[in-house]
Amino acid sequence: MEPRKIEIMDTTLRDGEQTSGVSFSVPEKLTIAKLLLEELKVDRIEIASARVSDGEMQAVKKITEWAFQNHFLDKVEVLTFVDEGKSIDWMLSTGAKVQNLLTKGSLNHLTHQLKKTPEQHFSDIQKTIELASKNDIKTNVYLEDWSNGMRNSKEYVFQYLNFLATQPIERILLPDTLGILTPSETYQFIKEVREKFPTIHLDFHGHNDYDLGVANVMEAVKAGVNGLHLTVNGMGERAGNAPIASTIAVINDFLKGVKITVKENALHKVSKLVENFSGFRIPVNKPIVGANVFTQTAGIHADGDNKNNLYFNDLMPERFGRKRKYALGKTSGKANIQKNLQDLGISLNNEELKKVTQRIIELGDKKEVVSQEDLPYIISDVLDSDAIERKVSVENYVLGHAKGLKPSTTLLLKVEGVLYEAHAQGDGQFDAFMNALKKLYKTHSKKSLPNLIDYAVRIPPGSNSDALCETIITWKSETKEFITRGLDSDQTVSAIKATEKMLNII
Structure with missing residues (x-):
């Protein structure tokens, strides 16, 4: 029997960007979009919400231009609203061709937020879908708060689904908007929808408020969904969304009879890039992508x-x-x-x-x-042996920092018994130290210094200002990436100690 295809829709650039404090620039969004589609091989990406900002519009334009040239335009989706055609106009100005229309999937939301009857809401949705079709825009429909709808207003949910079954749409998107579902509920609710609508394409969009995102995704696939919405590193509002790395591993290892196109060997690369662009740090124990998990x-x-x-x-x-x-x-x-x-x-x-x-x-x-x-x-x-020599040592240095003047460093370095001296300025004391070091290596050595790609400082929790601090520097040379650490009560000195270790390693 042919395995059932599960579409993976990545919503890092839309729902993931709703992580508190995260805002991707236009070039960052374009870079992530390219990686998701070309290297990670996800089936679709949701990249923005319509009418949010001018920056959002510029990002969507850049992505759709690239997607059109590379035959990915039908895989690029935008969240839109039932707003008398304003979102459609916004999409037309950006070149996007697939809308994910946000509608009400629970009677509670419909009654208290929109203050409309189901019939009024359905009529507005029908007009929006018709307008999209006239403008050659395909429509997927989100049932916002669907999980609460199934718990508390199931009759409304199926009334709405019966209406949607008559509309020219591509997919129905079922979100656990508030992350309230248990795995057993996820299976039960999706199974009910699937049995009543066996031919409609269903996506499940899971949030992680109870840390059940991956478990719920697993049950959704068992219950018969056709697609999943995931984010890199589990980014998203509150506790985030179901994370793509863990979900892909679970599907590949535990769910037989289904297939996905996502490339596992690209997960870590994309994860690290998104971490750097977003500033949203990956916990060291996060499955698959955390620093400590292997x-x-x-x-x-x-x-x-x-x-x-x-x-x-x-x-x-x-x-x-x-x-x-x-x-x-x-x-x-x-x-x-x-x-x-x-x-x-x-x-x-x-x-x-x-x-x-x-x-x-x-x-x-x-x-x-x-x-x-x-x-x-x-x-x-x-x-107590010379089997492993310490060939390079920072013999002395003077760090200067005065108001109104650029920080400066005079450095005395010993390399295999020979002393070298240099002076340089920089944007900070450690930057001045590195500039002096670069000057010495450029003048006296054939070796090139590795690039500093990450710099972190830690002190023990609860410590005072006189505590020892540990500086952890990640370096990248042409052949490898490695970390050195320095420990001192002075942050700049601990960074210099870490740098001295790097010099001996290279």
């Missing part, structure tokens, strides 16, 4: 992975363009350390490994973060 912490797990991959499951990181890591800390055993040493190409005998393991456990007890890049320094310190 990291084994306990030493017994690393040992088991060495013995026939005992702690692997079907969520292999390679599926998503990622790699398994082994954390270093107080629960690390020798197996964790060995996994990291293998990556660095370093080998130790049993006695040396025992000493290094003990030192990492001690650091973990002090709540210090140990990274793979820290290992050579720990080894050098613990074993």
